[in-house]
Amino acid sequence: MSQAATQPVVAPSAPALGWDVQRIRKDFPILATQVQGKPLVYLDNAATSQKPQSVIDRLHRYYELENANIHRGVHILSEKATEEYEHARSKIQHFLNAREAREIVFVRGATEAINLVAMTYGWKNFKAGDEILISNLEHHSNIVPWQMLCERTGAVLKVIPINDAGELLLDEFEKLLSEKTKILAVNHVSNGLGTINPIKWMIDKAHAKGVPVLIDGAQSVPHLKVDVQALDCDFFVFSGHKLFGPTGIGVLYAKAALLEKMPPYQGGGDMISAVTFEKTTYNVIPYKFEAGTPNIAGTIGLGAAVDYLNSICFGGAAAYEHTLLEYGTALLQEIPGLRLVGTAKEKASVLSFVMEDIHPHDIGTVLDLE
Numbered sequence: 001m002s003q004a005a006t007q008p009v010v011a012p013s014a015p016a017l018g019w020d021v022q023r024i025r026k027d028f029p030i031l032a033t034q035v036q037g038k039p040l041v042y043l044d045n046a047a048t049s050q051k052p053q054s055v056i057d058r059l060h061r062y063y064e065l066e067n068a069n070i071h072r073g074v075h076i077l078s079e080k081a082t083e084e085y086e087h088a089r090s091k092i093q094h095f096l097n098a099r100e101a102r103e104i105v106f107v108r109g110a111t112e113a114i115n116l117v118a119m120t121y122g123w124k125n126f127k128a129g130d131e132i133l134i135s136n137l138e139h140h141s142n143i144v145p146w147q148m149l150c151e152r153t154g155a156v157l158k159v160i161p162i163n164d165a166g167e168l169l170l171d172e173f174e175k176l177l178s179e180k181t182k183i184l185a186v187n188h189v190s191n192g193l194g195t196i197n198p199i200k201w202m203i204d205k206a207h208a209k210g211v212p213v214l215i216d217g218a219q220s221v222p223h224l225k226v227d228v229q230a231l232d233c234d235f236f237v238f239s240g241h242k243l244f245g246p247t248g249i250g251v252l253y254a255k256a257a258l259l260e261k262m263p264p265y266q267g268g269g270d271m272i273s274a275v276t277f278e279k280t281t282y283n284v285i286p287y288k289f290e291a292g293t294p295n296i297a298g299t300i301g302l303g304a305a306v307d308y309l310n311s312i313c314f315g316g317a318a319a320y321e322h323t324l325l326e327y328g329t330a331l332l333q334e335i336p337g338l339r340l341v342g343t344a345k346e347k348a349s350v351l352s353f354v355m356e357d358i359h360p361h362d363i364g365t366v367l368d369l370e
Helices: 021-026 053-066 076-096 110-125 144-153 170-176 199-208 256-261 296-311 314-332 360-368
Strands: 104-107 131-135 156-160 181-187 213-216 235-239 250-254 272-275 280-282 338-341 352-355
Touching: 053 076, 053 296, 076 104, 076 250, 076 296, 104 110, 110 144, 110 181, 110 213, 110 235, 110 250, 131 144, 131 170, 144 156, 156 170, 170 199, 181 199, 199 213, 250 256, 314 338
Parallel strands: 131 156, 131 181, 181 213, 213 235
Antiparallel strands: 104 250, 235 250, 272 280, 338 352
16 A cells, blocks of 8 residues: 555645745636636646736737837837847747847747758758657657658658656667667657656767757746756747747747758748849848748737746745645545556656546546536
């Protein structure tokens, strides 16, 4: 019998951890709503996060007072919108500790960022017989783009296996790295199991063999401090909506030297320097990858989300999340017929489970009524 089953499980005390949960809850207006006549309990942050009032207010202010297109007008609204858009880029640069603001490309989300890398860097550099290395823990957005690239180029997709705890088999990872490997694309934190991968160690191993690395940071940036220079990753992607920002906005970080060599992903306005019917000259980075009118409001809203995240105690939040994870794990282990999926030693606050003879949709439907 487990320790959790023999001793009473004590709920974590947020004040004892220096973390004022009630104050934080008040920042999110949706948490004041009721569902089925009961206070909302939201446990789907791995899919998308709720938005603090400061982000909602910033979006409202943009549409009410600042709405205009960017990079192409000389009137006051356009200049203001352009300034705020580029200021958001600077915020993301500092949030990730990127070397330069031009290493930050705004996209629709992590999915588009990975597709951009696959269809520009990959399309230009991969050939038949080359290998792309991912892991068994990847989100579909870090699987399908590489499969599509393999279909186009004849490259081969290789997958790092995991153990029963949901941890990467690192010995197998080292065996899979070879002179044929042209990129390693792996998540920082698993969205399904919460496993925190040893990405710095993996990056160093890959670089020792001359292999560039893409890190899917969609699940890590809301919970872990990320320093892309310290990691020395070549690409890092995330979605804004998972860290309190709007939907439809995300970030591709890439080393400037790589971006300079990559062809544009899409053609259109703003990604060009000059256009004639005979020849087009592309814009400098990052604008070469931001064709058309971007999600201006979403970008500014993402900047506000980063401001909010920086305003709260990151360390206190992480400590409280970890304590909640331990608390929730202990309670779930007491339920007969329930099996936790993903019990890695290094784990973020994601809990996945299955129950004997009960379909997950039925469990979700019943819990939604509680």
